[in-house]
Amino acid sequence: xxxxxxxxxxxxxxxxxxxxxxxxxxxxxxxxxxxxxxxxxxxxxxxxxxxxxxxxxxxxxxxxxxxxxxxxxxxxxxxxxxxxxxxxxxxxxxxxxxxxxxxxxxxxxxxxxxxx
Amino acid sequence: xxxxxxxxxxxxxxxxxxxxxxxxxxxxxxxxxxxxxxxxxxxxxxxxxxxxxxxxxxxxxxxxxxxxxxxxxxxxxxxxxxxxxxxxxxxxxxxxxxxxxxxxxxxxxxx
Numbered sequence: 004x005x006x007x008x009x010x011x012x013x014x015x016x017x018x019x020x021x022x023x024x025x026x027x028x029x030x031x032x033x034x035x036x037x038x039x040x041x042x043x044x045x046x047x048x049x050x051x052x053x054x055x056x057x058x059x060x061x062x063x064x065x066x067x068x069x070x071x072x073x074x075x076x077x078x079x080x081x082x083x084x085x086x087x088x089x090x091x092x093x094x095x096x097x098x099x100x101x102x103x104x105x106x107x108x109x110x111x112x113x114x115x116x117x118x119x
Numbered sequence: 120x121x122x123x124x125x126x127x128x129x130x131x132x133x134x135x136x137x138x139x140x141x142x143x144x145x146x147x148x149x150x151x152x153x154x155x156x157x158x159x160x161x162x163x164x165x166x167x168x169x170x171x172x173x174x175x176x177x178x179x180x181x182x183x184x185x186x187x188x189x190x191x192x193x194x195x196x197x198x199x200x201x202x203x204x205x206x207x208x209x210x211x212x213x214x215x216x217x218x219x220x221x222x223x224x225x226x227x228x229x230x
Contacts, residue, residue: 007161038220045207045222046162061217093161107152108209108218110161 006030007111009094015117022081024114026094034097035077036108037061037069039090046093052077084118091115123151123208123221131227138195140224142208143188151184152209153193156223162207165193200230 010025028035036051038061048061050069058069066088070078077096081088092115095108126141142151150169154162168175168184168191175182181194195202205223 036218043222046220048217048219051217059217095162107164107167108154108162109164110154112161113159115159 028096032096
């Protein structure tokens, strides 16, 4: 079974802190994604990566950066956390499949981040 | 920007009944997928339908796709309390275009 793990289920940080959210997948997937999920807004894509050291902006990249130094690991960085970044953060990965370059996504359990 | 919009936003049914959720989207797509999310958890993939397919089945799930109307429906037959979850449709336009999720339908199945 595909496994996507996220470093923390719950995280509490203070405004202005630098925050690292880590995501690791064990299926040698090429593509990895970071989303945030807020009530009434659904999932919004922050960044995605289709190869090591490659990254593409999603819908809401402002205030975030990412790093993908190894194929299995995709990190989301909040350079200076703000209260409006309080949210559920979901990581996902997918292979290049028969359905196209972006195939079924496998999600991690999520990190609920609270910024005080 | 959201590509898919699910309808209804919330649905409550009795166990054993069928549940139907709809998804509409704005631009042409390559694939459409449905995902389930149990409360406070990550999403789980249910089914993928390609733009050249019209219907697909998986167990108690039936998905239809009408590209002329830019819409899809997810039917869950003989619902169970364990089907209580939020359901999302997700579309991609091919290539390395990003996958876009809708806001979701919250389904409650009452035992």
